[in-house]
Amino acid sequence: MFRHGSRKMFLKAAPVLAVVLFTAAAMGQCDDLDRYHADRLAMGEATPAQQRALAQAWLPVLAARAADPACGSGVASARWHAMSLANLLEDWTLSRELAEQGRHAAAERSDRALWQMNVAGATFHGRIIANQEGLTDTVRQLDSFLALAPAMVAGVRTGQPPVPAWLLPSLNALTWKAVCLREMEDFSGAAFTEQRAVTIFAAARIEPDVSFGGFLPEEAYYRASVDWLRANRPAEAAGSLATISFLGGTIRPAGQHTWNAIFHIASNPEKVVAFLEEAIRQMGVDEWSVLQAADAASLVHNMRPESLDLVTRAIACINQALTIGVDGCARADAALQAIQATAEVPAGLDQQAGQYALLLRHRARLEMDSGDWAAAQITVRTLRDLGSLLPWTEEALVRIARRW
Secondary structure, X not given: OOOOXXXXXXXXXXXXXXXXXXXXXXXXXXXXXXXXXXXXXXXXOOOHHHHHHHHHHHXXXXXXXXXXHHHEEOOEEHHHHHHHHHHXXXXXXXXXXXXXXXXXXXOOHHHHHHHHHHHHHHHHHOOOOXXXXXHXXXXXHHHHHHHHHHHOOOOOEOOOXXXXXXXXXXXXXXXXXXXXXXXXXXXXXXXXXXXXXXXXXXXOOOOOOHHHHHXXXXXXXXXXXXXXXXXXXXXXXXXXXXXXXXXXXXXXXXXXXXXXXXXXXXXXXXXHHHHHHHXXXXXXXXXXXXXXXXXXXXXXXXXXXOOHHHHHHHHHHHHHHHOOHHHHHHHHHHHHHHHHHHHOOXXXXXXXXXXXHHHHHXXXXXXXXXXXXXXXXXXXXXXXXXXXXXXXXXXXXXXXHHHO
């Protein structure tokens, strides 16, 4: 099942972001820190291997001077740069230790927020996935940062209006928190966390654009919908996606996000049909419904369920999608082709027949699966009259004649 690939959507680590934002240091007061900065400047545009070599050489030196008041304070300190180098080397235990020291030493709430951001980041990256206690501690540290985040005042990106300094770190922290909750199998909690990210984005009072990637409100709603599906709550999943239609300036429409979400539950056709029923109920039918119904029908047909109820419901979804007509199905063709062109994925062999014809074939297959040979014959003859998929229609009519 083809899907449009997700963008890389998260900052790798908030601590690394902080390194980029703050590189100033109190020069002339700490020989070790001065020599470290001189080595960095002399290196120029360094390769990753060179950066790691520098970090390995200087981390023990700067860590030893972390508590020395002569070696700066806050983000202009040996402690801050030692923590940054520990992040680079992925020494999360040392990174957290240094960040906690910095948080305790910070006098201003805004400085504590920066240090706590790094405590939370080091805790997240150093967590042991199988360890429930470690995950709970990670969530607790992330929540502590989120409580301090509004105090962040440095690192504002210019723009009209400017992006608040707290926005990206807060969204990043919520993304990490949702990851932890998924690992704890608290899918409802993860969904609520993703939806909270939308509220925080709205509080920034800025227009979303493609540069925000996975931090966009529509992407948070999409991830929330997948979490709701994992929690077996299709109504909430569809509702989360329906809300995308109320957002301004979305990169992808709600219907496309809905189509993408089906991929995550493709192993369970019953969940797919229940989700599609809710999506159609809450969002109506558009060109994306055509692709959604095709996926649902294909999954149900391949599963060959013993219960006819699921087959009947899948047929009903196809019939609703067909109400969009030939022109609407042509828009579905265009949408799919655009995605395939962007991803450089070739079209399927039967795709030239068009989505309208393909939906009819899906319906005929399900009608035959259910033993409704009279309905199947009508559908296949309609398809034959269109002049589409003729080899398949002739074979289907022969099969129907033999079984009916």
